Amino acid sequence: MTPDVVVSGSLRNRLALILTGGAALLAVVLFIVVRVLAAQVAQQGQDNILKASMSSVLDTAAIRDGRVTLDFPYSSLSMLNTEADDRVFYAIYEDNTLLSGYDWLTSPRDVAPENTIFKNTTLKGEVLRVASGARTLIGSNGPRNVFVSVAQTQDALSNTLNAISRNVAFLGLGFFAMSSALAIWAASTTSRQMRRLTSSVTRRGPQDLSRFTKPVPSEMAPLVASLNTFMLRLDHSLTQSEEFIAEAAHRIRTPLATVRSHAEATLQRVDRDENRTSLQAMVRAIDESSRAAGQLLDHAMVTFRAGNLEMVQVDLADLLHELVQSMTPVAEMKDITMTMELERPATLQGDAILLQNALRNLIDNALKYAPAETGVIIKASNSPTLSVSIYDDGPGFAVDEIETLSGRFVRGKDMGNTIGSGLGLTIAQEVIVAHNGSMALTNREEGGACVTLSF
Amino acid sequence: MRYIIFLIALWLPVSSFAQGWEDQQSFGEPNQAQLRILSSTDTSFFAPIIEDFLASSPDISVEYLVTGTADIDRLYRAAPDEFDVVISSAMDLQLKLVNDGFSAPVMNIDHPEWAQWNNSLFAFTSEPAAIVLNRQAFKQIHVPSSRQDLIQLMRDHPDHFQGRVGTYDVRQSGLGYLFATQDARATETYWRLTEVMGRVGARLYCCSGQMINDLRTGKLIIAYNVLGSYAKAQAENSDDLIIILPSEFPTTMMRTILVSAAAPAPQHANNFVRHLLKLQSIGDPLTFPLPPLSRSQDFQNLRTINLDPALMTYLDQMKRAAFIREWEDAIVQEK
Ligand SMILES: Nc1ncnc2c1ncn2[C@@H]1O[C@H](COP(=O)(O)OP(=O)(O)O)[C@@H](O)[C@H]1O
Numbered sequence: 001m002t003p004d005v006v007v008s009g010s011l012r013n014r015l016a017l018i019l020t021g022g023a024a025l026l027a028v029v030l031f032i033v034v035r036v037l038a039a040q041v042a043q044q045g046q047d048n049i050l051k052a053s054m055s056s057v058l059d060t061a062a063i064r065d066g067r068v069t070l071d072f073p074y075s076s077l078s079m080l081n082t083e084a085d086d087r088v089f090y091a092i093y094e095d096n097t098l099l100s101g102y103d104w105l106t107s108p109r110d111v112a113p114e115n116t117i118f119k120n121t122t123l124k125g126e127v128l129r130v131a132s133g134a135r136t137l138i139g140s141n142g143p144r145n146v147f148v149s150v151a152q153t154q155d156a157l158s159n160t161l162n163a164i165s166r167n168v169a170f171l172g173l174g175f176f177a178m179s180s181a182l183a184i185w186a187a188s189t190t191s192r193q194m195r196r197l198t199s200s201v202t203r204r205g206p207q208d209l210s211r212f213t214k215p216v217p218s219e220m221a222p223l224v225a226s227l228n229t230f231m232l233r234l235d236h237s238l239t240q241s242e243e244f245i246a247e248a249a250h251r252i253r254t255p256l257a258t259v260r261s262h263a264e265a266t267l268q269r270v271d272r273d274e275n276r277t278s279l280q281a282m283v284r285a286i287d288e289s290s291r292a293a294g295q296l297l298d299h300a301m302v303t304f305r306a307g308n309l310e311m312v313q314v315d316l317a318d319l320l321h322e323l324v325q326s327m328t329p330v331a332e333m334k335d336i337t338m339t340m341e342l343e344r345p346a347t348l349q350g351d352a353i354l355l356q357n358a359l360r361n362l363i364d365n366a367l368k369y370a371p372a373e374t375g376v377i378i379k380a381s382n383s384p385t386l387s388v389s390i391y392d393d394g395p396g397f398a399v400d401e402i403e404t405l406s407g408r409f410v411r412g413k414d415m416g417n418t419i420g421s422g423l424g425l426t427i428a429q430e431v432i433v434a435h436n437g438s439m440a441l442t443n444r445e446e447g448g449a450c451v452t453l454s455f
Numbered sequence: 456m457r458y459i460i461f462l463i464a465l466w467l468p469v470s471s472f473a474q475g476w477e478d479q480q481s482f483g484e485p486n487q488a489q490l491r492i493l494s495s496t497d498t499s500f501f502a503p504i505i506e507d508f509l510a511s512s513p514d515i516s517v518e519y520l521v522t523g524t525a526d527i528d529r530l531y532r533a534a535p536d537e538f539d540v541v542i543s544s545a546m547d548l549q550l551k552l553v554n555d556g557f558s559a560p561v562m563n564i565d566h567p568e569w570a571q572w573n574n575s576l577f578a579f580t581s582e583p584a585a586i587v588l589n590r591q592a593f594k595q596i597h598v599p600s601s602r603q604d605l606i607q608l609m610r611d612h613p614d615h616f617q618g619r620v621g622t623y624d625v626r627q628s629g630l631g632y633l634f635a636t637q638d639a640r641a642t643e644t645y646w647r648l649t650e651v652m653g654r655v656g657a658r659l660y661c662c663s664g665q666m667i668n669d670l671r672t673g674k675l676i677i678a679y680n681v682l683g684s685y686a687k688a689q690a691e692n693s694d695d696l697i698i699i700l701p702s703e704f705p706t707t708m709m710r711t712i713l714v715s716a717a718a719p720a721p722q723h724a725n726n727f728v729r730h731l732l733k734l735q736s737i738g739d740p741l742t743f744p745l746p747p748l749s750r751s752q753d754f755q756n757l758r759t760i761n762l763d764p765a766l767m768t769y770l771d772q773m774k775r776a777a778f779i780r781e782w783e784d785a786i787v788q789e790k
């Protein structure tokens with residue numbers, strides 16, 4: 001079914017792609033946001049400790065004997081001890097004079113008392129975080145400004161950040177995996193609705209052109225609605241063509257029958273031989289036309305019905321029995337005896353009208369091409385497969401024509417004046433194909449034709 | 456004014472020591488790649504370690520240079536490219552060297568976290584500061600068991616102790632300064648003890664070795680804050696000496712080693728540190744005659760000085776000057 005449909009992409013794949021893509025994007029955003037927040041929080045933590053350390057140094061500033069001294073406690077530097085053994089630097093200035101500490105670590109002079117300035121600097125490529133503060137002491141000869149800076153490397157901080165990054169990366173991956181699973185699940189549930197509709201369309205019988213009544217999601221409602229309208233139109237036009245065929249058959253056959261009965265009646269009344277001959281020719285021609293019309297209509301009907309078989313339980317034996325009975329008069333006219341060899345059971349699921357039509361055409365052929373006073377055998381067997389064979393004692397098929405005889409309007413070359421339209425085998429062939437069977441044309445060893453339908 | 460005088464006084468003895476080494480020895484075949492070790496530890500303790508190291512790396516020779524802790528800091532800061540390895544008992548000076556970027560890291564070493572700092576400084580001994588006394592002099596009076604006890608004893612018998620008490624001169628000895636500052640940080644008793652020692656005319660020493668010598672000759676009858684390990688080595692030869700770990704808490708120092716950031720032979724230096732730490736963890740007294748690391752329950756209040764940036768607190772110029780002024784006020788009793 002799919003091969004003759006032009007396919008472009010897949011709704012499910014597209015949906016899954018959009019959802020997983022979104023999840024991936026969200027995971028990356030999550031990672032970045034958490035990483036940035038963590039960096040801020042970690043930096044805040046280091047800043048707090050640096051500030052505490054710096055303040056505890058600054059707090060000890062006092063003027064003793066006219067000089068500024070700072071007797072800071074052991075804890076000032078001890079609190080800067082980290083897991084990663086970060087290195088620690090400090091500098092204590094009175095105005096521009098270094099009182100103690102590292103001379104390369106200069107304190108900013110614009111820091112207001114009670115204020116802390118944080119900044120980064122580098123020492124031989126390593127980042128240092130510096131906290132600086134100031135205090136003004138009032139001495140006997142005026143105010144004196146003390147500046148303290150405390151700096152620390154960021155090893156512990158980056159260790160923490162790396163650990164957080166690792167965890168957040170795992171979190172992001174987990175989030176992505178879960179969202180992807182969810183996306184795939186969502187996509188397949190959505191497409192399951194489509195598949196359900198598809199299968200309910202495929203599963204329908206050929207004759208079933210009713211509306212779809214099962215509930216569908218709102219997005220699919222327009223599709224189902226137009227499908228329903230389409231079905232309605234299809235049903236309508238089908239009914240119309242069926243009616244047309246029946247009407248046509250009726251219209252042609254009825255006047256022909258009338259003409260024939262008039263001709264027969266006239267035949268009773270005329271005595272002159274030449275008139276009788278021409279009237280008989282007329283009847284024959286009418287028969288031929290009515291038969292041809294019948295076969296044409298039969299063919300049309302077969303073609304139409306083959307697309308949507310009306311499957312019922314058919315008993316082939318019963319069907320053949322009835323057919324033989326109804327055709328006995330024709331056979332008797334040629335003194336042909338019809339023998340039936342019917343194995344039972346011979347039932348199958350099939351379209352009774354079509355099967356009857358096909359078999360009638362085959363028996364008709366046998367009666368037509370077999371010479372008078374011969375026998376026709378009608379055989380039904382149920383093993384190895386169900387099959388029907390019709391044997392006659394006629395001339396059989398011309399070997400070089402066998403392949404082509406079942407074509408439309410194809411007739412044998414040496415048929416002389418036997419009337420026929422060339423549609424009989426065509427009808428039989430189309431019916432058997434519609435029933436997933438096959439038709440074989442063979443010649444009997446002792447002479448005569450054999451047509452076998454195997455189901 | 457006084458402050459500056461103290462600073463000058465501080466520098467004079469240090470610079471006069473710079474000329475010669477306390478000891479200088481070479482190990483291994485000469486004319487080979489040389490590993491220069493600057494150390495404060497007596498050669499006798501390190502010779503077995505170096506010999507064991509040379510047995511596994513015979514293609515190098517070792518020059519072992521011994522001097523005082525303060526000297527080491529000064530010499531090494533002046534010429535870090537002349538030495539490969541620095542070993543010192545002054546933990547504070549060593550930590551500051553690392554902090555100031557003078558050391559190279561030795562990575563992936565299996566060593567307890569508390570015994571290393573910044574992947575660069577590795578502690579390899581645990582040595583308590585002891586009170587060592589001459590047995591002869593304590594026939595009549597009882598042997599003190601704590602600092603408090605010692606104070607009381609010196610107060611009760613000032614004449615017995617007069618001029619016969621020894622301790623580190625914290626101005627000269629980095630280790631002495633470390634012990635003093637850690638003691639002072641821990642207890643007020645330290646200042647009272649210092650004052651009492653000053654009153655009985657305490658003699659001041661640069662190094663443990665000399666103090667122990669004077670104890671054995673009887674010049675001293677008691678020494679405070681002597682390295683237990685050195686005293687023990689001496690006590691084994693004679694039963695003159697009694698080693699006491701103050702019962703309140705013995706201040707415990709860890710000897711540390713670092714590789715110079717400017718080491719001429721960095722790979723050998725690296726190997727030496729690994730070898731030393733391996734010998735330490737094996738702890739065989741034949742190859743490692745020093746007291747190995749311990750954080751054990753040997754002493755209830757064992758107070759090990761932590762490798763912590765706070766060690767730099769008392770190295771601060773202002774704090775050092777203030778501490779030494781206070782210490783001198785207590786111990787140098789010029790009448
Ligand atoms: N029983 C038969 N014996 C001999 N030839 C046959 C037989 N049935 C069919 N044929 C040949 O097959 C041709 C096609 O048959 P068919 O399609 O029934 O057309 P028609 O019978 O109208 O000619 C016939 O013209 C005839 O030559």
Ligand SMILES: [Mg+2]
Nearest residue numbers: 365420424425
């Ligand atoms: Mg026919």
